[in-house]
Amino acid sequence: xxxxxxxxxxxxxxxxxxxxxxxxxxxxxxxxxxxxxxxxxxxxxxxxxxxxxxxxxxxxxxxxxxxxxxxxxxxxxxxxxxxxxxxxxxxxxxxxxxxxxxxxxxxxxxxx
Amino acid sequence: xxxxxxxxxxxxxxxxxxxxxxxxxxxxxxxxxxxxxxxxxxxxxxxxxxxxxxxxxxxxxxxxxxxxxxxxxxxxxxxxxxxxxxxxxxxxxxxxxxxxxxxxxxxxxxxxxxxxx
Numbered sequence: 389x390x391x392x393x394x395x396x397x398x399x400x401x402x403x404x405x406x407x408x409x410x411x412x413x414x415x416x417x418x419x420x421x422x423x424x425x426x427x428x429x430x431x432x433x434x435x436x437x438x439x440x441x442x443x444x445x446x447x448x449x450x451x452x453x454x455x456x457x458x459x460x461x462x463x464x465x466x467x468x469x470x471x472x473x474x475x476x477x478x479x480x481x482x483x484x485x486x487x488x489x490x491x492x493x494x495x496x497x498x499x500x
Numbered sequence: 501x502x503x504x505x506x507x508x509x510x511x512x513x514x515x516x517x518x519x520x521x522x523x524x525x526x527x528x529x530x531x532x533x534x535x536x537x538x539x540x541x542x543x544x545x546x547x548x549x550x551x552x553x554x555x556x557x558x559x560x561x562x563x564x565x566x567x568x569x570x571x572x573x574x575x576x577x578x579x580x581x582x583x584x585x586x587x588x589x590x591x592x593x594x595x596x597x598x599x600x601x602x603x604x605x606x607x608x609x610x611x612x613x614x615x616x617x
Binding site for chain 1: 541542548558593607608610
């Protein structure tokens with residue numbers, strides 16, 4: 389599997405519920421970033437967590453990072469229909485010349 | 501402060517033609533990245549440029565593809581003699597200079613959707 393693999397591939401929940409998406413990676417990283425992409429649109433940066441951080445919050449978003457397991461999770465609390473989008477994790481690799489490696493994404497659908 | 505601007509938003513080319521995609525980074529940003537996204541897939545890194553320099557082109561196909569970021573003007577991704585397999589969304593991102601890569605976030609444009617017919 390590729391660096392930055394999201395799980396699940398698709399997730400469907402009711403409005404108000406929490407949504408959890410996971411990301412696994414293989415190599416050492418400098419940081420891990422989560423992005424959202426609405427259908428047919430560009431990517432919106434959500435949150436960046438550094439390799440020496442374990443948890444980060446931003447509004448209704450909570451990101452965790454476990455470097456020993458090479459995994460991260462994105463939690464969206466109290467989801468809204470407007471949260472419907474694809475969510476990607478991207479890793480900034482150690483020693484890399486600034487390229488980000490993206491997973492194939494989780495398609496989240498929030499039903500009203 | 502306008503975001504990353506890409507144009508055109510949609511581009512249709514016949515096989516064998518050339519495609520030129522433009523990207524203006526955010527004001528004050530000197531690092532530009534190009535990514536390609538095939539349908540139902542994540543983004544794949546193509547090239548990283550700073551003004552007048554290609555820093556990393558490890559993700560760029562060796563033939564037909566080229567990129568530049570001149571001293572003045574936008575960054576250009578050029579695809580010569582396009583084929584159907586080049587149909588994809590091409591995204592440009594930029595980031596500011598002088599920051600540790602550990603803390604750098606990339607800001608993406610809306611993308612150019614290239615269709616080769």
